[in-house]
Amino acid sequence: MTALLIVARFAQFASAMALFGASLFLAALAPPVLRADLAPSMRPIVTIASVAAAASAALWLLLESGEMGGGWRYAVDPTVLATVLADTGFGQVWRARLVLALILIVLAFWRAAPPAALAALSAFFLASLALVGHAAMRENAAGLFERANQALHLTAGGFWLGSLPPLLLSLRRLGDPALKGATGAALRRFSGLGHVAVAAVLVTGAINTFVILGRPPLDFSSVYQACLAAKIAMVAIMVVLALFNRYWLTPRLALDPEAEFALARNTAVEIGLGGLVLALVSAFATFEPV
Ligand code: HEM
Numbered sequence: 001m002t003a004l005l006i007v008a009r010f011a012q013f014a015s016a017m018a019l020f021g022a023s024l025f026l027a028a029l030a031p032p033v034l035r036a037d038l039a040p041s042m043r044p045i046v047t048i049a050s051v052a053a054a055a056s057a058a059l060w061l062l063l064e065s066g067e068m069g070g071g072w073r074y075a076v077d078p079t080v081l082a083t084v085l086a087d088t089g090f091g092q093v094w095r096a097r098l099v100l101a102l103i104l105i106v107l108a109f110w111r112a113a114p115p116a117a118l119a120a121l122s123a124f125f126l127a128s129l130a131l132v133g134h135a136a137m138r139e140n141a142a143g144l145f146e147r148a149n150q151a152l153h154l155t156a157g158g159f160w161l162g163s164l165p166p167l168l169l170s171l172r173r174l175g176d177p178a179l180k181g182a183t184g185a186a187l188r189r190f191s192g193l194g195h196v197a198v199a200a201v202l203v204t205g206a207i208n209t210f211v212i213l214g215r216p217p218l219d220f221s222s223v224y225q226a227c228l229a230a231k232i233a234m235v236a237i238m239v240v241l242a243l244f245n246r247y248w249l250t251p252r253l254a255l256d257p258e259a260e261f262a263l264a265r266n267t268a269v270e271i272g273l274g275g276l277v278l279a280l281v282s283a284f285a286t287f288e289p290v
Pocket residue numbers: 013129130132133134135153154157158160161201202204205206208209212228231232235238274277278281284285286289
């Protein structure tokens with residue numbers, strides 16, 4: 001059951017981040033001419049992510065019920081499911097998140113839906129994950145701070161990772177004279193907000209480590225610490241790649257035709273590393289933080 005929970009968590013993080021990053025990119029980073037051109041290519045990402053977000057949230061609920069009941073058959077036992085939804089903190093949060101997931105599906109499939117509405121609701125959907133899990137274990141003012149910190153960790157990480165697929169699709173438009181200017185503007189906006197998002201991920205991640213673990217993850221005999229250390233190493237590689245893309249390749253875009261190819265390749269590598277980061281945290285945050 002734990003293995004399936006890890007899969008459900010991965011699908012939930014990845015889909016919620018893809019939905020948030022894609023809709024925010026369209027709503028706030030892409031100028032109208034680029035948005036109009038990009039939106040049809042983004043539709044498969046947005047619609048599949050919305051369905052995956054709802055499905056993985058539902059699966060996570062079933063597994064939580066199975067775990068609380070003490071076996072597989074309780075995962076689909078209506079009495080246990082009703083008790084989990086009505087009487088637990090997880091259930092309270094999940095009731096709201098499941099309703100939100102259905103609204104997100106409607107917005108994702110509705111072509112006329114304003115991208116800003118999808119961006120705002122998917123931000124809530126992603127941030128509300130901070131109300132369950134290790135960051136939500138304490139009830140006092142410190143607990144409130146830890147939840148807020150985790151919500152910021154998730155949304156900043158979601159902006160960073162979730163914006164990479166639309167960024168990759170935008171790069172292909174640099175060669176189109178009608179879209180070159182708008183694409184350049186989107187790249188500059190992404191870079192500006194990206195700096196803030198990366199800084200926020202690093203600071204909130206360090207705070208998370210301090211409040212949940214209480215020390216740097218240096219004892220590799222603990223699976224939790226070994227996985228957290230691997231996650232930090234991967235994020236470090238992603239930061240180096242992002243800096244190289246921004247300060248070496250981007251200024252060379254107009255001069256060197258190879259730079260565009262290298263930028264697209266590095267962005268794809270960043271997406272892959274981001275996927276590994278999510279896979280790691282989907283697993284290790286189900287273990288005891290020791
Ligand atoms: C691309 C960058 C990153 C992404 C996408 C990311 C994503 C996530 C996600 C999805 C969670 C799970 C939240 C949950 O269980 O509800 C999480 C938790 C966490 N992250 Fe990150 N993170 C990133 C960088 C970092 C960094 C740099 C650090 C440390 C310096 C860090 C430390 C943590 C810790 C300690 C937790 C809590 C794990 C637990 O609940 O036991 N993260 N992160």
